[in-house]
Amino acid sequence: MAQERKFKIGKPILEVKNISLSFGGVKAITDTSFDVLEHEVRAIIGPNGAGKSSMLNCINGIYKPQQGTVSFRGQQIPNITPNIMAQMGLSRTFQNLALFKRMSVLDNILVGRKLHTKTNFLEVAFQLPKVKKEEKINRDRSEEIISFLEIEDIKDTPVGKLPYGLQKKVELGRALATDSSVILLDEPMAGMNVEEKRDMCRFILKVNDELGTTMVLIEHDMGVVMDISDRVVVLDYGKVIGDGTPDEVRSNQKVIDAYLGVEH
Amino acid sequence: MMKPVFMTYTKKDLINLAVCMVLSVLVIPSFITTEYWYTSILIPWLCLALATIGQQIVMGYTGQLALGAAGFMAAGAFAMFNLILRVPDLGFVGSLIVSGLIAAAFGILFGLPSLKVRGIYLMVATLASQFFIIWMIDKFGWFKNYDSSGIITAQDIVILGKPFTTPLAMYFVCLAVTTVLTLLAMNMARGSTGRNWMAVRDMDIAAESMGVSLLRTKVQAFAISAFYCGVAGALFAFCYLKSLEPVAFDIKLSFKILFMCILGGLGTINGAFIGAAFILLFPVLLNAIGNNVFHGAIDATIISSIEQVIFGGLMIIFMIYEPLGMAKLWENIKQKWKTKFPTMNIKNLTSSIGKKS
Amino acid sequence: MVDELLFFMEVLVGGLLAGTMYSLVALGFVLIFKASATFNFSQGAMVFFSVLAFCGFMQDFNIPFVLAFILAALLMVVVGLCTERFVLRPLMNASEDTVLMATIGLGYVLEGLAQAAWGVEVRRLDLGIGDFPVPWIADNLKLFISALDITAGVVAAIMIIGLFLLFKYTKIGLGLRAVADDAGAASSIGIPLKHIMLLVWSAAGVVALVAGCMWGARAGVQFALVDLALKALPVLIIGGFSSIPGAIIGGLIIGAVEKVLEVYIGPFFGGAIEGWAPYVLAIFFLLYRPEGLFGEKIIRRV
Numbered sequence: 001m002a003q004e005r006k007f008k009i010g011k012p013i014l015e016v017k018n019i020s021l022s023f024g025g026v027k028a029i030t031d032t033s034f035d036v037l038e039h040e041v042r043a044i045i046g047p048n049g050a051g052k053s054s055m056l057n058c059i060n061g062i063y064k065p066q067q068g069t070v071s072f073r074g075q076q077i078p079n080i081t082p083n084i085m086a087q088m089g090l091s092r093t094f095q096n097l098a099l100f101k102r103m104s105v106l107d108n109i110l111v112g113r114k115l116h117t118k119t120n121f122l123e124v125a126f127q128l129p130k131v132k133k134e135e136k137i138n139r140d141r142s143e144e145i146i147s148f149l150e151i152e153d154i155k156d157t158p159v160g161k162l163p164y165g166l167q168k169k170v171e172l173g174r175a176l177a178t179d180s181s182v183i184l185l186d187e188p189m190a191g192m193n194v195e196e197k198r199d200m201c202r203f204i205l206k207v208n209d210e211l212g213t214t215m216v217l218i219e220h221d222m223g224v225v226m227d228i229s230d231r232v233v234v235l236d237y238g239k240v241i242g243d244g245t246p247d248e249v250r251s252n253q254k255v256i257d258a259y260l261g262v263e264h
Numbered sequence: 265m266m267k268p269v270f271m272t273y274t275k276k277d278l279i280n281l282a283v284c285m286v287l288s289v290l291v292i293p294s295f296i297t298t299e300y301w302y303t304s305i306l307i308p309w310l311c312l313a314l315a316t317i318g319q320q321i322v323m324g325y326t327g328q329l330a331l332g333a334a335g336f337m338a339a340g341a342f343a344m345f346n347l348i349l350r351v352p353d354l355g356f357v358g359s360l361i362v363s364g365l366i367a368a369a370f371g372i373l374f375g376l377p378s379l380k381v382r383g384i385y386l387m388v389a390t391l392a393s394q395f396f397i398i399w400m401i402d403k404f405g406w407f408k409n410y411d412s413s414g415i416i417t418a419q420d421i422v423i424l425g426k427p428f429t430t431p432l433a434m435y436f437v438c439l440a441v442t443t444v445l446t447l448l449a450m451n452m453a454r455g456s457t458g459r460n461w462m463a464v465r466d467m468d469i470a471a472e473s474m475g476v477s478l479l480r481t482k483v484q485a486f487a488i489s490a491f492y493c494g495v496a497g498a499l500f501a502f503c504y505l506k507s508l509e510p511v512a513f514d515i516k517l518s519f520k521i522l523f524m525c526i527l528g529g530l531g532t533i534n535g536a537f538i539g540a541a542f543i544l545l546f547p548v549l550l551n552a553i554g555n556n557v558f559h560g561a562i563d564a565t566i567i568s569s570i571e572q573v574i575f576g577g578l579m580i581i582f583m584i585y586e587p588l589g590m591a592k593l594w595e596n597i598k599q600k601w602k603t604k605f606p607t608m609n610i611k612n613l614t615s616s617i618g619k620k621s
Numbered sequence: 622m623v624d625e626l627l628f629f630m631e632v633l634v635g636g637l638l639a640g641t642m643y644s645l646v647a648l649g650f651v652l653i654f655k656a657s658a659t660f661n662f663s664q665g666a667m668v669f670f671s672v673l674a675f676c677g678f679m680q681d682f683n684i685p686f687v688l689a690f691i692l693a694a695l696l697m698v699v700v701g702l703c704t705e706r707f708v709l710r711p712l713m714n715a716s717e718d719t720v721l722m723a724t725i726g727l728g729y730v731l732e733g734l735a736q737a738a739w740g741v742e743v744r745r746l747d748l749g750i751g752d753f754p755v756p757w758i759a760d761n762l763k764l765f766i767s768a769l770d771i772t773a774g775v776v777a778a779i780m781i782i783g784l785f786l787l788f789k790y791t792k793i794g795l796g797l798r799a800v801a802d803d804a805g806a807a808s809s810i811g812i813p814l815k816h817i818m819l820l821v822w823s824a825a826g827v828v829a830l831v832a833g834c835m836w837g838a839r840a841g842v843q844f845a846l847v848d849l850a851l852k853a854l855p856v857l858i859i860g861g862f863s864s865i866p867g868a869i870i871g872g873l874i875i876g877a878v879e880k881v882l883e884v885y886i887g888p889f890f891g892g893a894i895e896g897w898a899p900y901v902l903a904i905f906f907l908l909y910r911p912e913g914l915f916g917e918k919i920i921r922r923v
Contacts, residue, residue, distance in 0.1 A: 052393045060473060086475035100463050100472035110456070116474040117456045121484060125318070125448040127271040138456075178474055209547040218539065329718060381907050382719055384660040384862075388854045390909055392900035399896050515851070519725075567739035576729025580734055583723040584711040 007212030008228060010038035012074075014090070014182055019058055019068030021238075028054045028098070029065065029238040040210050040214045043225045043246075046235035047258055052177070052218045053095050055235065056184045060215075061085050070090070072182075086115060091185035093136050093171040095218070101160035105170050108159055109145055112177025113138040117257060145173045149203060165196045172200075178206060183207075185217035197221065201228050226250065234258070271447075272454040281447075288439055294312035302431035303504070309537075309544050309589060310438040311500040314525040316536035317449050318492030319356040323522075325458060325487035326380050327465025329387045333521040336396035336490040337497025338513035342407050343500035345508050348419050349409060356423045360441065360498055367494020368487040370397060377488025379479055394518055398510045401479040408508070416508040418501050441499060445492060450533055452488070461485055462531070523575060527582060529591025538590045547571050632767070632884050633877055640772035640876020642775040642839070645832035646853040647860065647868040648780060654862045656797040656821040657709075658724050660719050663728030665850025669842075670735040671697050672833025676746055677739040689832075697826025698819075700731070700789045705818045727913055732847055743845070746837035747773075773835045777869060780828065786876065788905040797821060801863070855903035861916020870914060875899045 011105055014036040021029040025135050028248070031052040036042045044052050057063040059070055061080035069076050072088050091112070100108050116138060119131045150168050154162060169189060175183050189197045205228055207213050219225050225232060225246060232243035232249045236258040242249045249255055275282070292306070312368055315333050322330045341489035343363035347354055354362060361540060374393035378386050401407045410414050421437060423430040428437050460481045461473035472478055501508050528539020550571055554562045586593050625642075643693060653661040661667075674696050678689035692707055712720050733854045748769075772825025788794035798819050799807040808814045836846055879895040887894050906913060 006269055021557075062469060082469065082472035083477055085473060086473055092473055094470065098471070100466035101460055102466055103459070107462075109473065111459050112459065112474050113474065114456070119456065121452055121457040121488065124457045125452045127451050127455075135455065207557075221417065256374075260315045313905050328719075347747060374666075377904055377907055384721060385907055386723075387909055388858055388900070390903055391851065391854065391902050395897040395900055399894070400811065422653060440733065440793065455675065456706065500819075515848075522725070565741050566737055569733040572729050572733030577727040579726025580708055580723050583719050584708075587715070587719050 005039070005051040009040045012036065013038040013072065013214055014059065015067050015071040015074075016055070016059060017021055019055070019065045019070075021058055021063060021065040027238055028063060029058070029235075031099040032068075032235065032240050034233045034240065036062065036214060036216055036241060037231070038181070038214055039208070039212045040230040041204070041217070041228055043229035044216065044218045044235060045220070045225055045232055045249075046241075047220075047235075050235040051238040052235055053186055056092065056186050056216075056218065056236075059085070060090065060139070060184060070253055073093070086178065086180070089181040090177040091178040091180035091182070093168070093186055093188055095174050095186040097164075097167050097171060099159045099167055099171055102158055104156045104158055104251075105151060105162070106142060106146065106155045106172075108140075108170055109142040109173045109177045110138055113142060113148070116179055139181075141223045142173075142177055145176050148176075148206075149173050150199070165192050168192065168200070169203075172203065176213075180213065182214040182216065185215060187218050187220065189219065189221060197224065204228060268454075272451045273575075274555065277408040277450075289436075293435075297566070299431045302435045302442075305544065306435055307431070307438050308500070308504045309540050310435075310442045311496050311504055312521065312524060312544065313537045313540040314442050314445060314499065315493045315496035316528065316540050318489040318496065318527040318531060318535050319521050320531065320533065321449065321453075321461070322375075322485045322489035323525060324535065325453060325461040326482065327462075327467065328375075328482060328487070329383055330373065330375070330378075330390040330489070330516050331387050331515075331522060331564055332390040332393040332397075333489075334369045334497075334513040334515065334517035335397040336371055336493035338401060338501060338510055339370050339397050339490075339515070340364060340494025341501035341513070342401050342495035342507055342510075343494065344420070344502065345366065345416065345418065346407065346504065354422055360495055363498045363532060364491040364495040367497070368491040370495075371488075371490020372483055373438045375483055375490075378482045378486065379381065383404030391515070396513055401510045418506050418508055421502055425503070427555075438499050438503050440591065445495065445532060449492070453533060457484075463541050465531075466488075498532065527575075527578060527589055529593075531588070532591040535591040536595075542590065546574070550574075622890060632880050633856065634766055634878040635770065635803070636880025637873050638766065638876070639880060640776040640837055640856075640872040640874065641869065642832070642872075643849075643853055643856050643874030643875055644777050644869045645773065645828065645835060646779070646849050647779075647856040647872055648784070648865070649828040649832065650850075650857055651860075651863065651865055651868045652784065652821055652828065653826045654801070655865070656801050656817060656874030658717070658801045658863075659824065660724065660862070661727075662721060662724040662850070664825065664829060664853070665847040666728035666731035666735070667697070667700070667837070668833040668849060669702070669844065669846040670731045671830035672837045672842050672846070673735045673739045673744070675830065675834065676744040676837070681739070691811050692828050693830050697830055698823040701819055701822035703828050704822050709818055709822075710815070725877035727846070728850075732844070736844070738905060743841045743843040744837075746834065746836045747774070748834060755829050757900060769839055775817065776835065777872075780831065781865055781869050783884050784824075787872055791819075793820070836870035849907060852899070855899035857913070858903040858911075859913055860882060861896055863917050864913065867915035875902070878902060 004176060007086050009151055012035040017033045018028070019029050019032045032055065033050070035168070044054055044055065058065045058068075060080045061084065070080055071077065072085070072090065077088070078086065100111065103111075117134060119128075120132055121132050143155075149172065151166065151169055151173070154166060157166055162170070168191070170184070172188060177187075177242075185204070192200060202225060204215055204217070208215050217229075229246055231244060232242070233240060233245050234249055234255045235250070241258060242252040243256040244252075266276060266348050269278060285332055292299045296302070313335055318336070319330070322328050340363045343366040344359055347359040347362055348356075353361070370393060374390060377389035381389065421434065423437070428434055438464050453461075460471070460476050462476060463474070463476055464481050464485075467477055470480075497513065501512075505512055525536065526539070526540035527542060528537070529535025547568070554567045582589060586596075622655040627803055638774055646664065649664045649667065653659055653664070670730060675689055675693035678684045679686060684692065704727060707721075708723055725769060727748045742782055751885060752772060753768065756770065759791050788797060796807070796812045796817055799812055800814060832849075833842070841848075855877050856868065858871075860867025860869070879899060882898050
């Protein structure tokens with residue numbers, strides 16, 4: 001990973017500070033803090049139930065943590081909602097897939113272009129020239145993403161009919177369509193075979209390299225994590241137990257213990 | 265996927281539209297001369313299909329369980345009555361649009377609960393609109409111009425000075441309004457507006473994460489839906505009922521429209537027309553069977569009971585086997601036909617006769 | 622002053638008792654919702670169907686009261702059987718909304734069948750309890766409270782306490798709650814889904830019969846009974862769809878609010894506000910406490 005980067009890793013673009021989240025009596029996350037630097041590939045790893053998905057949900061505004069703050073580009077954001085984060089330039093994919101099942105691949109990705117759609121319903125109803133112009137721009141961009149992800153031949157298929165691996169690709173495509181600065185990926189390679197994983201890694205790195213998009217991904221495959229991430233944060237029982245480069249984290253005893261299930 | 269040729273319409277759409285226009289403007293008026301067909305079948309079909317498009321927008325496309333279409337129809341109808349009475353300068357078309365807007369306002373108000381609740385809870389909230397609007401119209405005599413007779417006659421339709429009072433004329437009025445509004449609805453459904461609706465329906469949290477505002481999208485869907493219902497209600501009162509009685513817009517009508525929407529095909533514009541046609545024509549069919557096959561031996565109430573059982577039964581059957589309704593069923597049949605006879609189409613139909621497919 | 626207070630008491634008590642009539646209808650909904658997380662839109666039709674059959678048995682076939690009641694109850698068990706077999710089982714994996722629509726269809730089927738079988742005339746139902754003020758209460762407490770209302774209250778109380786205890790303390794009740802929470806999981810630990818569904822729907826049917834008897838005695842057995850279901854909706858919102866005590870509390874609140882509003886505020890609006898006032902109250906609950914007073918909090922997993 002030590003090649004010439006087009007987009008040099010910069011200042012923190014996302015900072016979570018002292019996040020605590022509980023569901024009823026269950027503490028999912030306890031006083032967790034870490035940052036994500038602009039243009040980097042940041043992995044979040046940890047055993048099952050460590051609170052990784054919950055953390056992404058807190059960043060994106062789906063869960064409201066009882067304590068703690070999330071800052072984007074240095075600006076602390078009160079009352080986070082998914083909408084506000086999307087507008088600020090943060091998009092995401094979901095662990096259990098959250099595609100629009102009855103819509104085609106192309107339409108799903110087109111929804112990702114919502115933030116680049118300024119026309120209102122009346123203009124759409126009467127198909128004014130500016131609607132057609134905007135639609136063309138959005139369609140072209142979506143088709144670009146579709147060919148980038150190599151899914152041209154299924155672009156008109158309703159996503160509900162696609163196999164799991166392809167659906168995951170479409171979700172990535174949808175998030176990419178937003179042209180966000182940061183994309184959160186919740187287990188983007190879960191359930192994929194070796195080839196599909198290799199493709200996914202390739203896509204993630206390409207996006208990060210060519211567009212400079214900051215990628216934050218939850219991942220279980222250690223090989224992938226070591227290969228593509230710049231820095232890693234390790235969660236266990238809702239707390240940070242490691243934070244650094246892949247090599248640093250790999251040799252961290254606490255991390256090793258957590259994965260081996262050693263009492264700590 | 266076919267490319268749009270004009271607005272969002274593909275070549276196939278334009279052909280279909282041309283065929284429909286020829287049928288509805290030239291063929292039908294030439295061949296159907298009995299008033300009955302216009303007053304009792306075609307006009308109510310167009311009006312109810314329009315209302316069902318409204319239901320499709322809020323429920324089929326946006327996934328909100330709303331059950332108050334008839335209430336918004338009543339709002340539109342009575343708004344129309346009052347506008348023509350008190351603001352004659354607006355003219356028919358102007359009043360129609362404003363009536364729709366008034367209904368839309370109610371739609372926004374009673375659609376607000378959709379921001380907090382869903383499913384049956386939302387249905388209950390929308391039922392409130394049904395009851396409240398009818399009560400309001402009933403209680404405040406102003407809406408009925410203090411008419412104590414109980415039945416208010418709708419004014420004659422006059423557009424640009426010309427009266428449109430014959431069944432054929434009113435049919436054309438309904439046809440024109442329905443066609444225009446349907447075409448606009450198609451544009452919305454196929455454009456970014458429709459995609460936002462469907463995104464909210466299919467996965468609202470993901471939609472939000474992509475920048476779709478749930479608040480704006482839901483309120484917009486309720487507003488547009490109520491607009492369509494309001495215009496449909498005005499047409500329904502002025503061209504079909506030719507009177508304005510709140511009781512004609514009761515909860516039974518809302519349920520009827522719900523059935524039209526679901527049986528016809530949730531989330532399709534065709535479905536609105538198919539569903540409305542089915543719900544309207546089936547009773548006619550049943551009556552015809554009752555009279556001709558059984559020679560009137562079966563009581564009218566029994567026939568209407570059987571009708572209810574069949575509608576209910578069809579709802580259950582469709583929910584089990586084809587939740588996307590008759591429109592989808594039709595698509596499935598067409599697909600099967602295509603795979604069985606891949607080379608068959610109008611162009612080479614004549615040349616393929618005699619050849620094995 | 623005392624007269625005004627007495628009048629208010631009368632209105633209030635009348636409202637509360639009328640509310641228990643609503644509770645009886647609501648109870649059927651709660652039973653099914655508790656056991657299958659399904660809203661049974663056909664509950665109103667079940668009320669109509671069951672009591673109409675009861676009347677039909679008595680009046681058209683001259684079957685004695687008790688036997689006719691038992692037959693009607695058995696008929697509701699058959700309805701439960703058919704519903705489980707032909708509607709619920711095929712829709713096991715369908716979405717909530719799809720099942721809701723199917724229950725709307727079921728309601729139509731039951732209404733149609735009832736009218737086809739028993740006709741459309743309004744029928745009188747004589748339970749032997751008059752719908753007029755009980756003399757000794759009128760004399761001693763100076764309150765005019767209908768005997769029918771009191772009976773309804775007592776019957777409702779018995780049913781509610783019985784069902785509440787059933788759900789909370791028996792094995793069956795536990796099984797029912799498990800099924801509502803996660804039918805798949807419950808099935809995989811051996812809880813017989815089919816039997817549970819049949820039990821619950823039949824019970825809801827019998828509850829519908831009882832509710833129908835009370836309402837039929839008051840207002841005659843007619844098609845309007847179906848719309849009772851719509852009246853029960855605000856009760857369910859306020860009490861909570863999954864709460865048996867909620868059904869009674871919700872019913873009491875709606876009954877009281879309806880009567881009080883009708884008597885004291887209605888005249889300013891020209892009357893008949895009880896058509897929508899309960900709904901507006903329900904909307905407030907929906908906005909601030911959608912699970913109602915006693916229902917379970919609605920959680921959505923992401």
